[in-house]
Amino acid sequence: MTRDLPVLVVDGTWFDDLDGFAREVSRLLTGYTWRGNLDALNDVLRGGYGTPDGGWVLRWVASDRSRATLGHAAAARRLERLLLSVHASNRAAVEARLAAARRGEGPTLFDEIVAVVREHGPGGREAADGVVLELA
Template sequence: MPQGPDLPVLVVDGSRFDDLAGFAREVSRLLDGYTWRGNLDALNDVLRGGYGTPPGGFVLRWLHSERSRDALGHAETAHRLERLLPAVDPSGRAAFVARLDAARRGEGPTLFDEIVALVREHGPGGGEAADGVVLELV
């Protein structure tokens, strides 16, 4: 599998979005023939390949990542969780609501943290490292 400079580079520009919907549009413009709509399970599939990403791995270079850290911070995390709440299975509702309450208080992992962890899972040292996704936060 190619490594480092031999991999194609996909560039996400954090100055081009202010929320998850904008991030989804930014990612989708990088994909060949696939539109990602912001579902993290679907992003996991995209990172595995076959949904418009280059075969054999790639570098995901995230420009203005600190700006994205703010845009996809606790407020956007709470907003996303609020949208998901009606579909949460009753057996997991209490934990989900606790996570939502934490996000509203500005505590716990953010959407940015979740996305970064998800991407890193598909790269060096991750459980799905064979996918060959290298994340560069710039």
């Protein structure tokens, strides 16, 4: 039951971009700083990077505000940064995602973050990690 799990709270009023979200998440971690890479967020959610053992709740308050601030423009900024270091074999795919984000299409940055977190909770491929996302 989620009521027995530790609750870590991310407050959407405290950030306006991915870097701010990363700072907010890092504030919750013990002995680790997450720098905003979504692949690394997967690792954090698997455990061993300062999150509670045995499952936990990630309660994202003011998530509607985050949904707006981490929209398509934020997704485009992230993809622009990713293009600087992406492997040549992935470049075309990232460019296509960037073009879609610039048109206001495809997943927003908020959508991508939520999808990563949900993979580690009920119904996700890595549900054994026991991370429950609550959008409030």
